[in-house]
Amino acid sequence: xxxxxxxxxxxxxxxxxxxxxxxGRKGMPEDFCKLWPKAKPVLAAAAGILLxxxxxxxxxxxxxxxxIAVGDxxxxxxxx
Numbered sequence: 001x002x003x004x005x006x007x008x009x010x011x012x013x014x015x016x017x018x019x020x021x022x023x024g025r026k027g028m029p030e031d032f033c034k035l036w037p038k039a040k041p042v043l044a045a046a047a048g049i050l051l052x053x054x055x056x057x058x059x060x061x062x063x064x065x066x067x068i069a070v071g072d073x074x075x076x077x078x079x080x
């Protein structure tokens with residue numbers, strides 16, 4: 001299966017929306033371009049904290065930083 005930036009952004013938003021009960025989503029961003037600027041700093045902070053966990057934490061931080069880079073690429077392609 002191939003995936004483009006638009007379908008990746010849609011998948012992220014759909015998965016994000018499933019994380020909350022429907023009545024708990026009021027006021028939350030409903031598109032990737034509004035969601036990403038709020039999520040990116042939290043993800044970056046989590047990656048920074050994970051660096052202090054020996055072994056798997058450092059691996060997880062590296063992967064999370066890679067996912068942040070992918071999110072930035074999606075934002076560059078989709079949010080114009």
